[in-house]
Each structure stands twice: as structure tokens, then as C-alpha cells.
Amino acid sequence: MLRKTRKLFLISGLLLLFVIVFGVPYLSAAEKKHLVMIDPAHGGQDTGVKITDKVGEKDITLAIALALQKELAKEGHLEIVLTRNADKEISFEERRKNISKIKPDVFLSLHINAGFGKSSTGFEIYYPGFKDITDQKKQVKDGQKDARNKYLNDSVRLAQIIQKNLDSLFPRKGRGLREAETPILEGINIPAVVVEIGFGTNPEERKKLLSTSGQSEIAKTLARGIKIFF
Ligand SMILES: [Zn+2]
Structure with a gap:
């Protein structure tokens, strides 16, 4: 009997050790x-497109x-930061500074589109272009390049996921993914997309917006x- 109890002690001791060693990092x-x-x-004096x-x-x-923000806050594992939470003007530089200071896991910029007539409709999604890598005459270390490529791939993946989801909200209204130079993100390596949500110049979309x-x-x-992306 004594031997059996000892064995049991040993096994539970080992189990405890396992939980301590491997369980904590997982947690x-x-x-x-x-x-x-x-x-x-936009914000403040900079009103953007007139709706x-x-x-x-x-x-x-x-x-x-x-x-x-309210919607994402329901998810316990997400923390949300806004570049502005009131109607105030924030310069491009300030936004850039905040991005590099806060280093978010994803960055999502929201805009509303405008067309010359009333007929333009739909959303557009931009992700940072690969252009500045190939165009750079400066020597870029391979490691930096790899890191940059990873963020760009993530940006494309995020853009595709958002596109697929918006497709269900604005059926057949997607104007596609577009690669674009995004000065706001230049030199900042994070997955990022810019969404032009719809056209303020189209009566139907204006109503929704x-x-x-x-x-x-x-x-x-x-x-x-965003939830699917993570
Ligand atoms: Zn805009």
C-alpha cells in the first residue's frame, strides 16, 4: 500500500512540474x-469629402x-486605439508618430469616397505597395526586407478578408483591392489597410453612411x- 501511495505522489508531482514548466507559457x-x-x-478644419x-x-x-471600437471591445483579446476620438484636426505627422510609438498589430484607416457624378458606388481597399522596396536604390538588409515582406503579405491577407466581408454588405459593389503608396505608413512595418467605405456622392450609399x-x-x-484576421 505504501509503495502504491508513493508512486501516486511521484506521478502527481511530475504532473504538477509539467503544468508549471509548460502550462504557464501557454497561459x-x-x-x-x-x-x-x-x-x-480627417477631422477638425479638414472635413474631407462633403456628404x-x-x-x-x-x-x-x-x-x-x-x-x-465598441464592436471589437466585446472581444476580450483585442485592445483598440483610435488616432482621434473627437472632431479634431490631427496632422499626418502626428498620426505617423502615434503609429510608430504605439506599434499596433494592425492599422485600419477609414475614408469615404467621392465621385464626379452620382453613379460611382462601392468600396475600395488599399494596401501598402511593394513599390518602395524595389524602387529603393538604398541598400536594404535582407532581414529587413523579409520582415517588410511579411507585413505586406499580412496587409494583403487583411485586405482580402475585409473585402470578402464587405462584399456581403455591398453585394457586387466591390471595386477591388488596390496597391497604393501609403505615405502614412512609409517605413512603418505593420499590417495595414485603407478602406474607402463607399461614395458620399451616391444617394443610396449616402443614406447608408x-x-x-x-x-x-x-x-x-x-x-x-479583423476578428477573422487574428
Ligand atoms: Zn478621405
């Missing part, structure tokens, strides 16, 4: 929060960003994309 990995940075474009006499692009991007229910629908769709 802390699971608790690590992903940092999402949302950028409601109505009183409402500008800056108001819609802020409303959607706040709704998106101006309504609280439309804004919340858009926010929920973007949130779904």
Missing part, C-alpha cells in the same frame, strides 16, 4: 492582447470608428474581418 500566450489601431481620417451641407467625411469616419443603422452594419462587418 501567457493566450492572454496576450492584439492591438488594433483605427484611424478615422451633406452639415456632414463631412470626418464625421462619418469618426462615427464608424467609434462603432467599430448617414444612418446609425448603416454605420453600425459597416462597423460590424469590419469587426468581423
Whole structure:
């Protein structure tokens, strides 16, 4: 009997040791929060596209960003930071400084589009271009290049996920993914996309962009994309 008890002690002791050695790192990995940075474009004097006499692009991007923040905050493992949470002008440089200081895991910039006539509709998604790597005459270390490529690949993946989700909200309205130079992100290695959510110049889309229910629908769709990305 004594021997059996000793054996049992030994086994449970080993089990405990296993949990201490291997269990703790797993636990802390699971608790690590992903940092999402949302950028409601424009603000203050910089109104962006005029949507109505009183409402500008800056108001819609802020409303959607706040709704998106609320939606993402429901996820325990996500932490959300906004480049602005009020109607104030923030310079390009300030936004850039904040990105490099906070180093988010993803960066999502929100804009509203405008066309010359009423007929342009749909969303557009931009991701940082590969162009500046190939164009650079400066020597870039291979390691840096690899890191940069990884972030660009992640940006494309995020753009594709968001596209797929927005497709369900704006059927057949996707104008595709576009590679573009994104000066706001130059030299900052993080997965990032710029979304032109819809056209303020199209009556149907304007209605959706101006309504609280439309804004919340858009926010929920973007949130779904970000959750899938992680
Ligand atoms: Zn804009």
C-alpha cells in the first residue's frame, strides 16, 4: 500500500512540474492582447469629402470608428486605439508618430469616397505597395526586407478578408483591392489597410453612411474581418 501511495505522489508531482514548466507559457500566450489601431481620417478644419451641407467625411469616419471600437471591445483579446476620438484636426505627422510609438498589430484607416457624378458606388481597399522596396536604390538588409515582406503579405491577407466581408454588405459593389503608396505608413512595418467605405456622392450609399443603422452594419462587418484576421 505504501509503495502504491508513493508512486501516486511521484506521478502527481511530475504532473504538477509539467503544468508549471509548460502550462504557464501557454497561459501567457493566450492572454496576450492584439492591438488594433483605427484611424478615422480627417477631422477638425479638414472635413474631407462633403456628404451633406452639415456632414463631412470626418464625421462619418469618426462615427464608424467609434462603432467599430465598441464592436471589437466585446472581444476580450483585442485592445483598440483610435488616432482621434473627437472632431479634431490631427496632422499626418502626428498620426505617423502615434503609429510608430504605439506599434499596433494592425492599422485600419477609414475614408469615404467621392465621385464626379452620382453613379460611382462601392468600396475600395488599399494596401501598402511593394513599390518602395524595389524602387529603393538604398541598400536594404535582407532581414529587413523579409520582415517588410511579411507585413505586406499580412496587409494583403487583411485586405482580402475585409473585402470578402464587405462584399456581403455591398453585394457586387466591390471595386477591388488596390496597391497604393501609403505615405502614412512609409517605413512603418505593420499590417495595414485603407478602406474607402463607399461614395458620399451616391444617394443610396449616402443614406447608408448617414444612418446609425448603416454605420453600425459597416462597423460590424469590419469587426468581423479583423476578428477573422487574428
Ligand atoms: Zn478621405
